[in-house]
Amino acid sequence: MAPSAGPVSGSRSLLSRLREGDEIARIITFLFAASVVLITLLLVYDLWQDSVLPRHKFGFHFFVTSVWDPIFDQFGALPFIYGTLVTAGVSLLLAVPLGLGAAIFLAELAPARVSDTLEFFIDLLAAVPSVIYGLLGVFIVVPLMREYIQPGLKKTLGFLPLFSGPGYGVGFLTAGIVLAIMVIPYIISVSREVLLSVPRDQREAALGLGATRWESTWRVVVPFARTGIMGSIFLALARALGETMAVTMVIGNTPTISASLFSPGYSIAAVIANEFTEATGDLYLQSLIELGLVLFLLTFILNGLARILIIVTSQRGSGVGHA
Amino acid sequence: MNARLRWRKFVSGFMLSMTGVCAFIAVSVLFFILGYLVYHGGTSVNWNFFTKLPAPVGESGGGMANAIVGSAKLLALATLIGVPIGFFGAIYLAEFSGSAVAFVVRYAADLLNGVPSIVIGIFAYALVVLPVKHFSTLAGGFALGLMMIPITLRSTEEFLLAVPNALREAAMALGASKWKTIATVIVPAAYRGILTAVLLAFARVAGETAPLLFTAFGNRFWSPGWGQPTASLPVMIFTYAIAPYEDWHRQAWAAGLVLLGLILVINIVARAILARGIAVPRT
Amino acid sequence: MKRISKGLLLVAFALTAVVWAKGALSINGAGATFPYPMYSKWFDEYHKKNPDLQINYQSIGSGGGIKQVTEGTVDFGATDGPMNDDQLKAYQEKHGFGILHFPTVLGADVPTYNIPGVTAELNFTQDAVAGIFLGKITKWNDPAITGANKGVSLPANDIVVVHRSDGSGTSYIWTDYLSKVSEEWKNKVGKGTSVNWPVGLGGKGNEGVAGLIKQTPNSFGYVELIYAIQNNMPYGRVRNSSGSFIKADLASVTEAAAGASKTMPDDFRVSITDAPGKKAYPISSFTWLLIPEKFSEPAKRDAIKGFVKWMLGDGQSYAEALSYSRLPKEVATKEVKALDKVQ
Numbered sequence: 003m004a005p006s007a008g009p010v011s012g013s014r015s016l017l018s019r020l021r022e023g024d025e026i027a028r029i030i031t032f033l034f035a036a037s038v039v040l041i042t043l044l045l046v047y048d049l050w051q052d053s054v055l056p057r058h059k060f061g062f063h064f065f066v067t068s069v070w071d072p073i074f075d076q077f078g079a080l081p082f083i084y085g086t087l088v089t090a091g092v093s094l095l096l097a098v099p100l101g102l103g104a105a106i107f108l109a110e111l112a113p114a115r116v117s118d119t120l121e122f123f124i125d126l127l128a129a130v131p132s133v134i135y136g137l138l139g140v141f142i143v144v145p146l147m148r149e150y151i152q153p154g155l156k157k158t159l160g161f162l163p164l165f166s167g168p169g170y171g172v173g174f175l176t177a178g179i180v181l182a183i184m185v186i187p188y189i190i191s192v193s194r195e196v197l198l199s200v201p202r203d204q205r206e207a208a209l210g211l212g213a214t215r216w217e218s219t220w221r222v223v224v225p226f227a228r229t230g231i232m233g234s235i236f237l238a239l240a241r242a243l244g245e246t247m248a249v250t251m252v253i254g255n256t257p258t259i260s261a262s263l264f265s266p267g268y269s270i271a272a273v274i275a276n277e278f279t280e281a282t283g284d285l286y287l288q289s290l291i292e293l294g295l296v297l298f299l300l301t302f303i304l305n306g307l308a309r310i311l312i313i314v315t316s317q318r319g320s321g322v323g324h325a
Numbered sequence: 326m327n328a329r330l331r332w333r334k335f336v337s338g339f340m341l342s343m344t345g346v347c348a349f350i351a352v353s354v355l356f357f358i359l360g361y362l363v364y365h366g367g368t369s370v371n372w373n374f375f376t377k378l379p380a381p382v383g384e385s386g387g388g389m390a391n392a393i394v395g396s397a398k399l400l401a402l403a404t405l406i407g408v409p410i411g412f413f414g415a416i417y418l419a420e421f422s423g424s425a426v427a428f429v430v431r432y433a434a435d436l437l438n439g440v441p442s443i444v445i446g447i448f449a450y451a452l453v454v455l456p457v458k459h460f461s462t463l464a465g466g467f468a469l470g471l472m473m474i475p476i477t478l479r480s481t482e483e484f485l486l487a488v489p490n491a492l493r494e495a496a497m498a499l500g501a502s503k504w505k506t507i508a509t510v511i512v513p514a515a516y517r518g519i520l521t522a523v524l525l526a527f528a529r530v531a532g533e534t535a536p537l538l539f540t541a542f543g544n545r546f547w548s549p550g551w552g553q554p555t556a557s558l559p560v561m562i563f564t565y566a567i568a569p570y571e572d573w574h575r576q577a578w579a580a581g582l583v584l585l586g587l588i589l590v591i592n593i594v595a596r597a598i599l600a601r602g603i604a605v606p607r608t
Numbered sequence: 609m610k611r612i613s614k615g616l617l618l619v620a621f622a623l624t625a626v627v628w629a630k631g632a633l634s635i636n637g638a639g640a641t642f643p644y645p646m647y648s649k650w651f652d653e654y655h656k657k658n659p660d661l662q663i664n665y666q667s668i669g670s671g672g673g674i675k676q677v678t679e680g681t682v683d684f685g686a687t688d689g690p691m692n693d694d695q696l697k698a699y700q701e702k703h704g705f706g707i708l709h710f711p712t713v714l715g716a717d718v719p720t721y722n723i724p725g726v727t728a729e730l731n732f733t734q735d736a737v738a739g740i741f742l743g744k745i746t747k748w749n750d751p752a753i754t755g756a757n758k759g760v761s762l763p764a765n766d767i768v769v770v771h772r773s774d775g776s777g778t779s780y781i782w783t784d785y786l787s788k789v790s791e792e793w794k795n796k797v798g799k800g801t802s803v804n805w806p807v808g809l810g811g812k813g814n815e816g817v818a819g820l821i822k823q824t825p826n827s828f829g830y831v832e833l834i835y836a837i838q839n840n841m842p843y844g845r846v847r848n849s850s851g852s853f854i855k856a857d858l859a860s861v862t863e864a865a866a867g868a869s870k871t872m873p874d875d876f877r878v879s880i881t882d883a884p885g886k887k888a889y890p891i892s893s894f895t896w897l898l899i900p901e902k903f904s905e906p907a908k909r910d911a912i913k914g915f916v917k918w919m920l921g922d923g924q925s926y927a928e929a930l931s932y933s934r935l936p937k938e939v940a941t942k943e944v945k946a947l948d949k950v951q
Contacts, residue, residue, distance in 0.1 A: 027504035031417035034410050035430045038474060042433040045440065045448050052451075072775075073798030103347030111341060112348070120348065122592060123355050128525055129588040130358060131532030131559045132442075134581045136812075137566055138358060140819050148823065170768065170809060170824055183354055190351060191525055192480055195518040199487040216337035230483040237476060240438035246535050247563075255773030255810025266809050271441035272773075275535055276812065278443060279669030280775025280801040282695060294444040301439035305432060381652040382645045382930060458680045460636070542636070543666035545651065554636060554664065564667065567813040568645060569838040 046298060053292035055285050064292060070257050070273070072281070077289035079296050081257035085174065085267035086300060089249060090242040092178025092263065093185060097238055100182070101189030102224075102231065108190070109197035110219050121194060127187040136251030139180040144171040144252055147179075152264055167262040172254035175263040180252050181245060185238035192237065196230030197223060232312055236305065243301055246275035270297045359585065366578025374579060378546065379561070382570055389580055391547050395462070395555035396531065396584070399541060402466025402551070403473055403530055408523055410470075411477025418478075419485035420507055431479065438475035445471055446536035454540060460554040465541025469530040476526035484518025485511060520599060528588050534559040558584045633907055637665040639673020639686030641813075642777050642832060643895045646713055646932050647686065650923050654915055661911050670777050671801060677898050678702060683908055685898035688715075688777020689784075689801060690877035705901040708950065709876045710916055710943055711894035713924075714865050714933035716833040716856045717782045718843035718891070720818070723748060723763065724825050730844040731756040731853040734890075737846065738790035740767055740828055742797075743807035748826060756853070763826075770820045770829030773810025775801035781893040782830050785881035789890075830891075833861070834931040848890040849882050860889035861933035869938040876943070892933075902951045913947055920944055 056064060056077055067078025104124070108117045152169030159165045200223050208218035224231070254266020255276065270293050281287045373388040380387025414434075418427045449468035454460055488511050496506040512519070537543075541555050543564070548555035558580050565577035637647075644667035651663040668676070670687035677685030678699050690709055691699070699707045719732055736752045739745035745752055748762040772779045783799040797803050809824075811817035814835040821827045822841075833856050836843050845853040854860050867885035868878055882890045897916065903909035920943055924934040935943075 023505075024503040027507070028417070028421045031413045031421060034413035035415075035417040035422070035426075037410055038414050038430055038437065038478060039433040041471065041474070042437045045437070045444075048448055048451060049444070069804065071804035072802045073800045073804065076804075100347045100350060103344040104351045107341075107344035107348040111344065120352055122589070124351055125521075125525060125528060125592060126585055126589055127351070127355050127358075129528035129531050129585055131534065131562055131581060131584060133534055133559065133563045133566060134358075134362070134532070134578075137577075138361065140816070142361075144819075145823055170820075172809060172820065186351055186354075188476075188525065191521055192483065195521050196483060196487055199484065199515075199518065201489060214333050214337035216340045217333065220340070227487075230487060233479050233483045236435050237438065237479060240435055240475070241529075243439045244441040246441050246443055250773065250812050251816060255812065256805075256808070268810075271443070274441060275443045276774040276810075277802050278447070279538070280671035282671045282674055282692075282801075291447070294441065294447075297439070297441065297444075298436060301436050302432075305435050305439075309432075379648075381649040454681060455679065460681060538668050538672075542638070542668075543664070545648065545664045546632075546634075546662045553634070554666070564644070567641070567815055569814065569832075569835040570645065571838070 046295070049291055049295040049298065053288045053295055056289040056292045059285065064289075065296070068257065068259065072277070072283070072286050075283075075285050077285075077292075079270070079293055081259050082268050082270040082273055082293060083296065083300065084259045085253065085257075085269040086243060086271070086297065088174045088263070088267065089177045089181055089253065089269055090239060092175060093181035093242045094235070094239060096179065096182035097186045097189055098235060101186045101234075101238070102193060104186075105190045105193035105197060105231075106219060106224070109194045110215075110223070117194075121191065124187050124190050127183070128191070130184075132184070132245060132247040135180060135184055135248035139176065139248060139252040143176055143180055147171045147173075147176050156264075163261040164263050167260070167264050169264040170254065170266060172252050173264050173266045174253065174260075177249050177253040177267070177269070178263075180248050181242045184245060184248060185241045188237040188241060189231075189234045192234035193227070193231045196227040196234075200226045229312070232308075236308065239304065239308070240301065243297065243304070244271050246271040250275055270294070270300075359582075362578050362582040362585065366575055366580070366582045369575045369579035370582060374576075374583065379556075382568075382573070385572070387576075389556070389558065389561055389576070389583075391544060392556040392558045392561045392580070393583070393587075395541070395544070395548055396557045396559070396587075398462050398548075398551070398555065399465045399469055399537070399557055400527065400531055402462065403469035404523075404527060406467060406470025407473025407526060407530075408477055411474045411522075411526070412481055412519070414474075414478050415481035415485060416507060416512075418482045420503065420511070431482070434475040434478045437471070438479075441535070442472065442533050443535035443538075446539045449536065450539040459552070460540060460542035461552045462541055462548060462555045463551045465537050465555065465557070466551075468536040468540045469533065472530050472533065472536065473526040476529060477522050480522030480525065481515075481519050484515040484522065487518070488514045516599070520595065524592055524595060527591070531584060531588055532559055534563045632660050632662050633911055635661070635663045635684070635908055635911060636682045637663065637673075637684040637686060637897075638668050638676045638682045639665075639898070640670045640688045640777050640895055641667035642688050642715055643686065643713060643932070645834075645930055646927060649926055649930060650915075650919055653923075653926065654918060657918075658911075658914075661915075663911075663915065669775060670780075671775060673898065677707065677900070683903075684900070684912060686712075686896065687898060688893065688895045689780040690879075690896060691898065703900065703902075708899050708901060708946065709896040710899060710946070711876050711896050711935060711939060712919060713927050713935065714861045714892055714894055715777075715781070716861045716864075716889055716892040716933070717778055717785070717830045718833050718836050718856045719828065719846060720821055720831055720836060720841050720843045721828045722821050722825060723765075726760060726762065727842070728757070728760045729842065729855065730760065731847065732844050733847045734789035738786050738793050741769060741771070741786060741806070741808070742790070742793060743769070756847070765826040768824050768827040769805075769808030770811055770817050770824070770827050771805050771808045772814075772817060772830075773812050774816075776813075777801065777893070777895065778814065778830065778832050779803065781881060781891060784879050784893070785891045788879075788882045833857075837931045846890055848886075848888050849884055850886045850888075852886060854887065854889045856889045856891070858928055858931070858933045860887055861892045862936055864888040864890070864892040865894065865933070865939060866936040869936050869942075872939060872942065874946070876939075876946070894935075899950055901949060909950060913950055916947055917944060 068080045069076045148171030155165045208222040250272035256266040257268045377388035453464035496510045544554045544556045562577045562580045565573040673685035676682045749764045780801045787794040787799040811820045814831045845855045864883040867883040868880040920940045927934045
């Protein structure tokens with residue numbers, strides 16, 4: 003949202019506005035911003051065009067069928083939608099509290115030098131190739147899950163359907179954990195910077211009114227930085243929804259819908275990554291592309307829901323508010 | 326000191342130490358990963374690694390020189406494509422646009438961000454590879470650049486918006502035009518965050534494999550110019566990691582280590598070079 | 609600072625110019641991952657003999673190879689499963705001429721397992737393998753398995769099936785074999801690089817499957833022979849069409865091809881799973897290079913023909929060191945003759 007601009011520009015000629023440079027700046031930056039929308043639209047168009055066959059053949063059934071059979075040409079997206087949502091949900095449930103906590107620590111408590119140094123390293127987490135995350139998932143997280151964490155959860159919380167069934171090590175929960183590690187740097191990095199830019203006087207005012215350090219942080223500083231933090235969560239969500247390599251190595255790659263987090267599953271991005279290079283046959287290929295389109299739709303809906311949430315819970319005077 | 330105050334103080338101390346625990350966990354994961362890479366791949370990082378082409382199976386002395394140069398070219402191109410769009414787009418959103426346009430652009434950026442990297446690769450393949458019927462560094466850089474746009478755009482916009490209005494108003498009161506205000510006051514004030522955003526986007530695409538498979542393809546040899554297929558570190562890691570040979574596995578870990586090392590160096594250098602001349606202190 | 613960054617840019621562009629290979633002919637190929645180590649060795653050795661020729665092969669998958677060679681973005685392709693008639697037709701329609709298959713080496717899938725307390729090499733009948741993968745045989749002490757393994761005490765544990773999640777030639781070979789030995793598999797699941805597996809976990813790549821099996825007790829799955837050999841994985845024997853339990857090794861795989869060479873079709877598109885032959889290993893397969901019938905550039909055509917000829921002769925001697933099985937002599941000879949079709 004642009005803060006109030008300078009002189010009223012409506013009454014002067016275009017030429018004189020151009021000469022001032024502001025109009026040029028406005029046009030140029032507008033073109034760049036518009037290109038983002040254009041690229042996205044072009045991508046959707048491309049996906050739409052390339053998924054003609056399955057859309058005509060399956061129609062709405064694509065969303066609710068659970069069978070994925072490349073030999074007998076039956077394709078349904080439901081297990082993949084389920085897996086994508088579950089793994090993204092688990093990853094955010096883990097990453098947001100951890101990431102926000104770490105960001106608060108780095109922004110509010112750690113001395114500047116320590117904070118900067120630690121931030122360097124945390125940013126590196128974003129640079130680890132997803133293949134390496136996948137391999138580490140396979141070599142370290144999966145055995146850990148199978149030997150310790152899954153049995154442990156089963157013993158304590160096994161009565162919940164969430165933690166029932168046999169644990170193979172791979173599955174929804176494992177994928178969620180690996181994804182959480184992958185998205186945490188985005189949350190920490192961006193949240194920390196936004197928290198750091200909250201003006202000093204906000205904190206001091208709170209402390210001056212008798213708040214404890216924590217209260218000042220949690221009830222004043224963090225809400226002030228709300229939209230930035232939400233932005234970082236959007237980044238994390240997007241990454242979690244679209245991650246391919248790492249997920250496919252630890253999710254078990256079985257198109258299943260199960261209430262249990264121990265169950266192996268599949269996600270949209272993972273199945274596209276697994277099968278696209280080998281897929282032959284137009285219906286097969288286009289069904290994979292249609293899955294990409296479905297993911298787009300999912301992202302659209304989730305983003306929309308999140309934004310509605312922000313608007314509904316928006317406070318007054320909490321810095322800059324936007325959705 | 327009454328009981329309520331004691332409780333609040335306790336909560337304060339407890340929660341703040343929890344945040345410390347969170348930070349500790351995040352950082353230890355990173356160090357664990359680094360340690361693992363060093364342990365498994367450290368022995369393969371030698372002078373050959375940086376200077377030689379890959380050797381065939383069973384022969385030692387090979388390296389990933391072409392992949393390192395390839396990744397550098399791809400990332401340079403990606404930055405050239407992704408950063409200006411993200412940066413200038415963010416300026417428009419933060420400084421010029423109305424809320425409706427901003428909403429749409431932000432939404433589009435978030436959607437783009439959520440696209441699986443392999444789909445971006447397929448998109449870039451359709452756009453840049455098919456028309457000319459060959460794979461190229463250009464196509465790979467284009468795909469990676471697309472992926473950099475959303476992170477750069479969203480984060481930069483947040484940081485620009487976080488600059489207090491007081492600064493804008495002061496500049497305008499002094500008679501500066503809008504674009505001058507942006508260029509000389511607002512962007513420098515938000516520079517730290519913007520740099521973080523760009524480096525984050527850079528780090529993200531540096532490790533991506535899937536979009537390169539159909540665009541930059543891969544190359545056993547050197548790749549001249551920008552129109553030929555090129556090797557890259559992430560693709561090499563992928564190819565070697567799934568092969569049956571232990572030697573190649575070690576090289577894959579080594580490549581991962583080198584990639585991280587290079588990103589770290591770029592981070593440090595970028596922050597060092599661009600640290601000069603910024604007057605607005607951290608509040 | 610501006611000077612520094614300008615300088616850096618100049619250096620970068622200089623770098624890209626300097627590494628321009630002078631006068632080298634560059635050929636690109638794409639396809640199967642299974643033979644990637646073999647091909648990369650071959651192309652390197654051939655490059656040493658012909659320094660002006662650079663053959664760049666990338667393993668993006670058999671389907672990728674077929675797609676890209678049909679699109680024309682690469683000069684040749686490679687696949688673990690032969691192109692079907694529709695794909696050949698599509699190629700013909702797009703280019704106006706056909707594409708030829710040339711077998712290069714042989715590979716095999718082996719059944720591998722992890723049963724706590726069992727170190728013996730198990731024998732698997734056709735029914736056992738099919739039954740396990742169909743989900744009908746669920747426990748290790750099922751009579752279908754114990755019947756072939758007298759003297760080995762198998763536990764009453766549930767079998768955890770592991771298959772490939774990514775589309776792959778390895779899966780193609782396995783499902784092709786299952787389709788031949790089990791009518792139910794053929795009708796219910798079929799053969800292909802990706803199928804709708806009735807049961808089991810999916811591992812990505814050979815290492816994904818191997819990793820899962822190593823870590824999951826009571827698991828059973830398939831990996832490429834090369835992979836099992838290079839990683840010292842225990843694997844079992846499979847009963848072939850003559851009734852003998854054969855362990856996969858380089859010789860038994862070549863045997864399977866030799867048995868098929870008598871009835872080899874002219875276009876070399878043949879499946880050799882469940883091949884006849886007393887010592888033949890039943891889950892073997894060729895892997896093919898896909899070479900267009902016509903080349904617009906004579907230099908490329910001659911280079912590729914030269915390579916294939918070398919590959920069929922001297923090249924075969926490199927196969928065994930990498931745990932690939934060489935082509936039977938009859939097949940290689942036939943291929944050299946077929947090379948003449950490439951214009």
